[in-house]
Amino acid sequence: MCLGIPGEVVEIVDPVRQLAKVDVAGVRRNINYGLLAEEGIVPGDWVLIHVGFAMSKIDEEEAAQEIEGLKRMGQAYEDEVRAVADSKIT
Amino acid sequence: MRYVEEYRDPSAARALVSRIGELARHDHFKFMEVCGGHTHTIYRHGIEHVLPDSVELVHGPGCPVCVIPMGRIDDAISVAVQPGVIFTSFGDMMRVPGSAGNLLSAKARGADVRFVYSPLDALRVAVENPDRDVVFFAVGFETTAPSTAVTLLRARDEGVKNFTVFSNHVTIVPPIKAILESPDLRLDGFLGPGHVSTVVGQRPYRFVPEVYRKPLVTAGFEPLDILQAIEMLLLQIRQGRCCVENQYTRCVREEGNARALEILAEVFELRPHFEWRGLGFISQSALKLRPEWADFDAELRYSLPGVRVADPKACQCGEVLKGVIKPWECKVFGTACTPETPIGTCMVSSEGACAAYYNFGRLHREVASGMAPGKSEASG
Numbered sequence: 320m321c322l323g324i325p326g327e328v329v330e331i332v333d334p335v336r337q338l339a340k341v342d343v344a345g346v347r348r349n350i351n352y353g354l355l356a357e358e359g360i361v362p363g364d365w366v367l368i369h370v371g372f373a374m375s376k377i378d379e380e381e382a383a384q385e386i387e388g389l390k391r392m393g394q395a396y397e398d399e400v401r402a403v404a405d406s407k408i409t
Numbered sequence: 410m411r412y413v414e415e416y417r418d419p420s421a422a423r424a425l426v427s428r429i430g431e432l433a434r435h436d437h438f439k440f441m442e443v444c445g446g447h448t449h450t451i452y453r454h455g456i457e458h459v460l461p462d463s464v465e466l467v468h469g470p471g472c473p474v475c476v477i478p479m480g481r482i483d484d485a486i487s488v489a490v491q492p493g494v495i496f497t498s499f500g501d502m503m504r505v506p507g508s509a510g511n512l513l514s515a516k517a518r519g520a521d522v523r524f525v526y527s528p529l530d531a532l533r534v535a536v537e538n539p540d541r542d543v544v545f546f547a548v549g550f551e552t553t554a555p556s557t558a559v560t561l562l563r564a565r566d567e568g569v570k571n572f573t574v575f576s577n578h579v580t581i582v583p584p585i586k587a588i589l590e591s592p593d594l595r596l597d598g599f600l601g602p603g604h605v606s607t608v609v610g611q612r613p614y615r616f617v618p619e620v621y622r623k624p625l626v627t628a629g630f631e632p633l634d635i636l637q638a639i640e641m642l643l644l645q646i647r648q649g650r651c652c653v654e655n656q657y658t659r660c661v662r663e664e665g666n667a668r669a670l671e672i673l674a675e676v677f678e679l680r681p682h683f684e685w686r687g688l689g690f691i692s693q694s695a696l697k698l699r700p701e702w703a704d705f706d707a708e709l710r711y712s713l714p715g716v717r718v719a720d721p722k723a724c725q726c727g728e729v730l731k732g733v734i735k736p737w738e739c740k741v742f743g744t745a746c747t748p749e750t751p752i753g754t755c756m757v758s759s760e761g762a763c764a765a766y767y768n769f770g771r772l773h774r775e776v777a778s779g780m781a782p783g784k785s786e787a788s789g
Contacts (some may be wrong), residue, residue: 322446322630323552323604323660336563351529353559354669367607367660370499370549371527372556375607375666381659387417388631395449395759402526409533 322388323367323374325382326350328360336358338408341368344386344400350407371408412455416632425636426471432643433463435688439595440464440642441732443471443585444602445760446630450752452765454632464639467594468719468731470584471545471602473549474501474758475687475730477577480718482507485575488544488711489520495538496522497531498546503760506751507616508718512546517649528560535564535572547576551608554578554696558676561705575707578677578695581605582613583694584685589621593733596643600635610665611653618651629657676702684717686754687727726753729762736766743767 326341337353339360352360352373360366365382366373377385389396416422442448448468451457457466470476482505489496489512496512503512503524516522521541525531528545535543547557557574564572581602582779588594602615606627617625624645628638638656645651655661676699698706720726724746725739736742736755746752748764755761 323607326750337559345554351556351559353562354555354666354672357668367604369531369604370553370556372559374552374555374604374669375660375662384631385629385659388629388634391415391417391632392446392450392453392630395446395453398759406526406530407533408529 322389322399323363323369324396324403325377325385326368327382328362328364328366330362331360336409339365339373341373343368343403346400346404348403348406351408368403371406393408394400411449412632416454418633422459422633422636425633425640425779426461427645429464429636429640430461432640432647436463436523438464438597438643438646439467440598440600440639441467441469441588441594441596442600442602442628443469443581444605445472445599445758446603447471447600447628448636448762449760449765450630450632450635452769455769456632456635458670459632459636460639464643467596468729468762469732470685470688470730472755472758472760472762473553473579474505475507475726475754475761476579476584476687477502477548477754478684478686478718479507479720480684480714480716481577482511483509483718484713484715485546486515486520487714487731488511488575488707489515489522490518491542491711493540494521494688495534495541495543496520496546497525497534497543498522500524501760502546502548503749505754505757528557532560532564532569532572535569538566539571541571542710543572544711545572545574547574547578549578550581550602550605551673551674552604554677555608555666555673558672561702562672563674563716564705570704573707573710574698575676576695578696579683579685580679580696581609583691584617584688585614585617586684587688587691588731589617589695590732593731596623597646598623599625600638600642601625601653603628603630603660606657606661606665608666608669611655611661611663614653618653622651624654626654627657627661627781629660634710639757676697686720687730721752724753725787726755729755736763739763
């Protein structure tokens with residue numbers, strides 16, 4: 320689905336490949352932040368994640384509201400979280 | 410109104426619905442959404458059931474899986490069955506029917522078809538299998554296309570030689586324009602797509618009010634977001650305004666993501682035209698790799714049948730995608746066409762109107778048709 324889900328940046332893992340570790344619903348996985356490389360991301364930032372990429376930055380309060388709304392979508396959100404959990408972006 | 414009780418702020422929702430009812434009184438408004446996530450949310454939360462009869466929501470071509478014509482699926486399968494190919498795809502595309510089966514059935518017959526979450530997964534498969542040719546079935550609007558582009562940049566930088574992309578990315582503006590040009594529909598406004606807008610921003614939608622005199626309000630995915638956006642549309646109409654507004658400010662910025670758009674332009678160019686299921690050929694509506702990226706273009710590496718396949722006679726996906734009919738008005742909805750045995754793409758993808766309605770909406774229909782509450786079918 321074309322849904323982006325919020326996650327919190329935990330650390331920059333590989334600046335060359337532009338990989339960061341994010342926390343999505345308690346699960347930590349790598350994503351690519353190439354689309355945000357110019358504005359830059361740091362640990363603590365919240366981003367919208369879609370197919371393994373950070374799409375945009377959102378602030379923490381907005382992220383919390385977005386997550387709550389997405390949870391009410393039920394399966395669609397759970398599927399995205401599970402997809403992130405199953406991913407192995409390197 | 411029991412759906413409202415499940416929304417994040419039921420009293421705010423009730424107040425919104427009440428204001429919407431007042432604004433829409435004595436008239437009938439049709440608003441189209443063009444976002445699979447909105448289709449899903451609207452059905453999931455019974456929003457059409459919560460709205461007054463004077464406001465009707467129409468589901469447009471917001472599902473990038475649903476608009477891929479059968480002939481392109483046949484093309485994908487023709488690549489997947491080539492010796493040495495590992496064909497990678499998002500999950501949604503696996504069960505979309507071609508003229509003779511889908512990617513899953515091709516897999517069952519021995520093709521190496523693999524589900525991936527990200528185009529980067531597909532690239533990793535290529536790196537890990539240097540003796541195989543890995544193809545990535547790239548599908549999605551501008552939400553997804555930049556990710557394919559970044560993956561290609563990385564493939565080039567790392568000198569990967571066995572990775573190609575079969576691009577079926579489509580863009581959001583042309584189908585909206587095609588809908589506005591269509592004589593089939595009289596629409597009063599649009600809900601702008603959620604996450605596509607994080608990439609493209611708000612400016613691309615300006616032609617909707619400026620040329621076609623219809624308001625457009627970009628909306629988030631919560632029921633309250635949708636209700637708020639509908640109120641904003643109605644306020645525009647009642648106040649004689651007509652413009653693009655952003656209800657989804659927490660995630661969408663006016664300018665979108667400039668870097669994503671730059672990367673898109675570096676890797677992709679617009680096809681002169683592309684066939685959309687149900688909408689026919691739309692010019693400049695889809696992306697293909699630029700000539701400099703020919704080495705990564707599956708359409709150049711493989712010889713595709715490229716046959717135009719008409720939808721099965723029973724299939725009314727085209728009318729559903731244009732919002733001309735509702736899912737339950739399709740003659741094969743729920744009978745010959747179900748999520749387990751889909752005839753058309755609207756039923757296959759979780760973003761498709763038919764699948765969403767099938768999973769969430771039948772109770773609404775019963776209520777709407779006056780059947781006794783409590784008489785319910787087993788959900789599929």
